[in-house]
Amino acid sequence: xxxxxxxxxxxxxxxxxxxxxxxxxxxxxxxxxxxxxxxxxxxxxxxxxxxxxxxxxxxxxxxxxxxxxxxxxxxxxxxxxxxxxxxxxxxxxxxxxx
Amino acid sequence: xxxxxxxxxxxxxxxxxxxxxxxxxxxxxxxxxxxxxxxxxxxxxxxxxxxxxxxxxxxxxxxxxxxxxxxxxxxxxxxxxxxxxxxxxxxxxxxxxxxxxxxxxxxxxxxxxxxxxxxxxxxxxxxxxxxxxxx
Numbered sequence: 001x002x003x004x005x006x007x008x009x010x011x012x013x014x015x016x017x018x019x020x021x022x023x024x025x026x027x028x029x030x031x032x033x034x035x036x037x038x039x040x041x042x043x044x045x046x047x048x049x050x051x052x053x054x055x056x057x058x059x060x061x062x063x064x065x066x067x068x069x070x071x072x073x074x075x076x077x078x079x080x081x082x083x084x085x086x087x088x089x090x091x092x093x094x095x096x097x098x
Numbered sequence: 099x100x101x102x103x104x105x106x107x108x109x110x111x112x113x114x115x116x117x118x119x120x121x122x123x124x125x126x127x128x129x130x131x132x133x134x135x136x137x138x139x140x141x142x143x144x145x146x147x148x149x150x151x152x153x154x155x156x157x158x159x160x161x162x163x164x165x166x167x168x169x170x171x172x173x174x175x176x177x178x179x180x181x182x183x184x185x186x187x188x189x190x191x192x193x194x195x196x197x198x199x200x201x202x203x204x205x206x207x208x209x210x211x212x213x214x215x216x217x218x219x220x221x222x223x224x225x226x227x228x229x230x231x232x233x
Contacts, residue, residue: 012143063154066193
């Protein structure tokens with residue numbers, strides 16, 4: 001059983017990335033969308049919360065915010081909308097941290 | 099006698115996730131028409147508003163970031179960016195747009211609009227204003 005943890009708020013604005021990260025287990029995946037993509041910037045304080053987690057980031061939301069892929073933590077996976085659908089389909093449940 | 103007041107617009111939110119950043123820009127441009135002494139501050143997630151290379155084609159929203167480079171033409175020449183906020187987010191000034199204004203008193207010499215300030219310095223800037231607007 002695996003869960004997709006969907007986060008859409010900046011890690012510098014509230015605790016959602018932190019909470020999701022600490023509750024994740026096993027094969028769970030975190031998908032960062034909208035303002036949550038800022039969590040994946042490698043030199044940012046928040047990136048430490050993603051260590052050891054399976055993390056994907058939505059590419060169009062990164063591009064909109066001017067974050068080049070070379071600024072991301074190396075183990076983060078950049079996906080498109082089709083990849084988003086694949087993640088929803090391949091995990092048993094989706095938990096949205098709104 | 100001058101009726102000019104010092105206005106500071108404080109921007110603390112990321113663009114696109116909410117409407118605050120865009121609304122702030124609209125209000126700033128409207129306010130600029132009233133010939134006040136306008137300054138902008140970007141702190142916390144607000145520093146993300148100035149990121150260069152924003153491309154919103156994939157999310158179906160308007161990319162309003164090019165508008166920041168027009169602020170100089172509206173005589174908005176003081177843009178304060180807080181150093182601590184950039185550092186916490188793993189960013190430097192190089193990640194932001196290079197914003198300039200042209201000084202008519204010096205043969206239209208191009209000058210930097212962005213001033214990198216510490217939180218303490220930004221506090222001093224806030225203290226010397228007549229009016230603060232928060233977005």
